[in-house]
Amino acid sequence: MQVEKIMNTRVITLSPKATxxxxxxxxxxxxxxxxxxxxxxxxxxxxxxxRDVRDASPSIFSKDTDQNVLQNEIQSIMSTPVVTVxxxxxxxxxxxxxxxxxxxxxxxVSNDKLIGVVTEKDMLHTLIQLTGTNVQxxxxxxxxxxxxxxxxxxxxxxxxxxxxxxxxxxxxxxDDPNYKILVFRIQTMNPMPVIQDIRDEGxxxxxxxxxxxxxx
Amino acid sequence: xxxxxxxxxxDAFLNYHFHSDHPFNQKRVLLAKELxxxxxxxxxxxxxxxxxxxxxxxxxxxxxxxxxxxxxxxxGNLSExxxxxxxxxxxxxxxxxxxxxxxxxxxxxxxxxxxxxLQGNSLHALNLGGGLHHGFKRKASGFCVYNDGAVxxxxxxxxYNLRVLYVDTDAHHGDGVQWAFYDDPNVCTFSIxxxxxxxxxxxxxxxxxxxxxxxxxxxNLPIDAFTEDESFIQVYESAFKEIADFYKPDIIIxxxxxxxxxxxxxxxxxxxxxxxxRIPELAHELAxxxxxxxxxxxGGGGYxxxxxxxxxxxxxxxxxxxxxxxxxxIPESWLSKWQKKAPVTLPxxxxxxxxxxxxxPRKAEISEKNYKILLSALKYTxxxx
Numbered sequence: 326m327q328v329e330k331i332m333n334t335r336v337i338t339l340s341p342k343a344t345x346x347x348x349x350x351x352x353x354x355x356x357x358x359x360x361x362x363x364x365x366x367x368x369x370x371x372x373x374x375x376r377d378v379r380d381a382s383p384s385i386f387s388k389d390t391d392q393n394v395l396q397n398e399i400q401s402i403m404s405t406p407v408v409t410v411x412x413x414x415x416x417x418x419x420x421x422x423x424x425x426x427x428x429x430x431x432x433x434v435s436n437d438k439l440i441g442v443v444t445e446k447d448m449l450h451t452l453i454q455l456t457g458t459n460v461q462x463x464x465x466x467x468x469x470x471x472x473x474x475x476x477x478x479x480x481x482x483x484x485x486x487x488x489x490x491x492x493x494x495x496x497x498x499x500d501d502p503n504y505k506i507l508v509f510r511i512q513t514m515n516p517m518p519v520i521q522d523i524r525d526e527g528x529x530x531x532x533x534x535x536x537x538x539x540x541x
Numbered sequence: 542x543x544x545x546x547x548x549x550x551x552d553a554f555l556n557y558h559f560h561s562d563h564p565f566n567q568k569r570v571l572l573a574k575e576l577x578x579x580x581x582x583x584x585x586x587x588x589x590x591x592x593x594x595x596x597x598x599x600x601x602x603x604x605x606x607x608x609x610x611x612x613x614x615x616x617g618n619l620s621e622x623x624x625x626x627x628x629x630x631x632x633x634x635x636x637x638x639x640x641x642x643x644x645x646x647x648x649x650x651x652x653x654x655x656x657x658x659l660q661g662n663s664l665h666a667l668n669l670g671g672g673l674h675h676g677f678k679r680k681a682s683g684f685c686v687y688n689d690g691a692v693x694x695x696x697x698x699x700x701y702n703l704r705v706l707y708v709d710t711d712a713h714h715g716d717g718v719q720w721a722f723y724d725d726p727n728v729c730t731f732s733i734x735x736x737x738x739x740x741x742x743x744x745x746x747x748x749x750x751x752x753x754x755x756x757x758x759x760x761n762l763p764i765d766a767f768t769e770d771e772s773f774i775q776v777y778e779s780a781f782k783e784i785a786d787f788y789k790p791d792i793i794i795x796x797x798x799x800x801x802x803x804x805x806x807x808x809x810x811x812x813x814x815x816x817x818x819r820i821p822e823l824a825h826e827l828a829x830x831x832x833x834x835x836x837x838x839x840g841g842g843g844y845x846x847x848x849x850x851x852x853x854x855x856x857x858x859x860x861x862x863x864x865x866x867x868x869x870x871i872p873e874s875w876l877s878k879w880q881k882k883a884p885v886t887l888p889x890x891x892x893x894x895x896x897x898x899x900x901x902p903r904k905a906e907i908s909e910k911n912y913k914i915l916l917s918a919l920k921y922t923x924x925x926x
Contacts, residue, residue: 461675461682461716461742487632514633514675514683514713514741515564517806532739533809 328419329412331451332433332441338363341370341400348378348399359430359442362403367438371403372430378402409434410443416451423448457492462510466531467523468498471505479507482526486519488512506531544834546665546861547589547657549650550574554591554670556643557686559635564807565684569846570669572879573854579872582859589657591650591670599648599687601695602721607679608641611686615641628681644686647671651689652696654837658792659701664834665825665861669854672796672841674715675742683713683741690796690839691721694728697792706790707731708781710820711798711841712808714745714761718796724755729788733777735801735810736763747917760784762918765907766809769898772908773801773812774819776915785827787922791835793828797821798841799853803898807844811901813893817853821860836861847883852891867891 337351338361348360352375362371381402383394409432410419419431423445433441453459469475476495483490489512498504511519523530555567577583599608610627613619614636624630637643647670654666668689676688694705707722709715709732722728737743751759762780764773785793799817801810821838828836838857843850856866871889880887901907 458737458743461744463741464739464743489631510743512631512633515807516741517564 326416326451326455327412328410328414328416328433328443329441331416331447332412332443333447334441336361336432336439336442338439339373339399340364341398341403343399344396345378345381345399345402346395348373349382349395352378359444360399361407361432361439361442362399363439369407369409369432369434369439371400371405372407372432373399373403374430377404407432411435412440416448419443420448455492456494457510460491460510460512462491462512463514463516464532465509465511465516465520465523467507467509468529468531469505469507471503475505476507479523479528480509482522483509483511483519486522488516488519543863544664544861545662546587546667546858547654547663548574548577548583548587548858549591549654549657549666549668549670550588551591551646551650551670553643553646554650556639557647557670558643559637559684563635563684564844565842566844566846567670569843569850569854570840572846572851573669573858575878576851576855576871576875577858579875580855580859580867582855582862582867587862589653589666591646591653591668593642593645594648594652594687594689594692598652598696599645599692601699602678602688602691603676604679611644611681612641615639627679628677629686631681633684634681634686640686644673647673648687648689648692651693651837651839654839655693655697658835658837659697659703665828665836665838667838667858667861669797669840669857672711672798672839674709674711674717674796674798674841675713676717678721682717684842685717688717688721690715690718690794693837694718694722694794698725698727703791704788705729705792705794706785706788707794707796708824709733709796709798709841710777710801710816711796712801712805712810713740713798713842714742714763715796716742716744719745719749719759719761722755723751723759724753726754726758728755729758729760729784729790731760731762731780731784733762733764733773733780735766735768735808739766740808747914750921757921758788760918762911762914764810764911764914767811767901767903768801768907768911769811769901769904770813770815772911773810773816775908776911777816778819778823779915780918781823781827783919783922785831789831792832793824793836795820795824795836795838796841797838797854797857799843799850800841800845802845802849802853804845804849805843807842811898813895813898814852814856814891815893817849817856818866818892821857822866825860825864847879847885848888852888856891 491510494508496506650668651671671689673685675683676685715732
């Protein structure tokens with residue numbers, strides 16, 4: 326999945342000469358946490374977070390503070406240079422940037438112009454969709470030897486039953502490199518027939534399992 | 542104490558039949574009815590006929606386009622591709638002849654139950670043919686075509702303008718009804734179910750609390766797989782009492798799926814008949830306490846149709862009619878008629894023996910986790926409306 330599929334294109338921006346007070350108002354009004362700062366060519370020259378703005382604002386504890394600080398230009402507190410991503414970057418790549426750099430927002434830039442932003446929240450939303458937990462499904466886990474061709478072998482069991490697969494995940498099996506756990510989310514309320522088929526084919530099910538005695 | 546109660550039944554309920562291998566089998570309704578007749582708690586004068594819900598009534602909740610698709614499927618005129626868009630012709634909800642009529646009867650049964658209670662003819666009414674809580678606005682799913690509960694609640698809102706508390710004890714999350722009223726503060730939904738971590742439909746998390754004006758009026762108790770009676774009853778009873786007191790409904794609708802039993806083949810909960818005695822008793826008590834008795838109960842899931850569902854569902858009626866569950870032996874006449882047809886040995890008493898439940902090594906942890914979920918679900922009920 327590429328960044329352009331998940332980015333927000335309606336981006337709230339400010340020019341470098343805007344005031345900190347304006348930034349504060351935009352953050353409140355749009356309930357956002359980041360504002361890219363762009364020049365007249367829509368090039369990203371900085372970014373401010375709600376934390377930057379709060380750090381620059383007078384403390385709520387001190388009276389008679391100088392409210393004039395809010396009239397300073399935003400470029401005086403913006404972070405620069407800015408790490409940006411390309412619309413054709415992969416979502417899993419930018420997940421790495423979020424993790425490594427501890428950012429929560431990345432501007433998306435194409436031909437030197439800002440065209441969108443991706444936030445941590447967008448990233449998590451994508452992750453939820455990838456796991457398939459947002460649509461109706463039943464969950465099955467199969468332990469398989471880690472070898473070529475195993476996934477289509479197991480998947481074909483669902484195909485034969487005409488059971489639609491919502492999502493597939495391949496997990497490591499503890500630290501054992503010889504096995505993998507295949508997690509299928511399937512669109513049926515009655516997984517019993519397909520579970521029986523998987524058992525009959527000799528695969529080991531991690532869920533549902535037989536640990537509990539008489540129940541399957 | 543005896544209350545005036547109505548039992549909705551027609552043989553037409555049995556026409557809601559996908560195919561012989563499908564787990565959803567309405568023979569359950571007949572088995573329960575005959576068990577009640579054999580026990581002398583159900584008489585001809587208690588029974589009311591369902592009607593067929595009209596298309597206008599179905600459209601209170603469902604899209605016209607979806608109703609038309611079901612009607613086409615009903616006479617074999619729906620293409621496979623069209624069907625998939627509406628969830629029709631899948632493994633879960635295969636197409637069958639006259640499915641529109643059969644499904645409309647189940648909805649009509651629930652509407653008849655609602656009218657019986659709200660026109661003052663009865664205090665309580667039971668439609669075991671209903672409770673099809675997975676039906677969506679424009680999609681069939683989870684064995685459900687039309688969602689009788691959602692249609693009936695819309696009907697109550699339009700025709701009687703009452704505040705409704707919907708309580709769903711099916712082992713699967715009552716998603717169709719929840720989403721139907723997710724933004725509506727005049728309908729409060731409460732579902733206890735096995736966590737969606739593994740089980741269909743996967744939703745019903747404790748943090749699904751409703752949106753917009755409806756925020757705070759959707760409650761979910763997703764309990765752990767292998768939960769047993771004690772923990773189930775503890776969290777269910779606390780939650781239901783607290784929610785009823787918080788919401789103060791005008792009428793209670795219960796969906797009484799009977800698939801949280803340890804024998805049920807589709808789920809992983811470990812309940813026994815204990816919970817199916819307590820569930821109707823509690824609904825009865827709270828309906829009298831808050832709603833002058835107005836209580837409509839529906840069927841739902843339940844896939845051990847021989848050993849579990851007939852007894853579980855009969856107890857709802859026993860409570861409606863006589864305020865008490867039945868104990869002791871199952872009538873010999875019912876056993877001798879149905880044992881011949883059952884692939885399993887039918888239970889001979891109303892209660893289960895304890896040894897039908899497997900030993901669950903993590904029992905204490907499961908109970909603790911369920912209790913935490915309860916606290917989280919009820920986090921906001923202290924703020925009275």
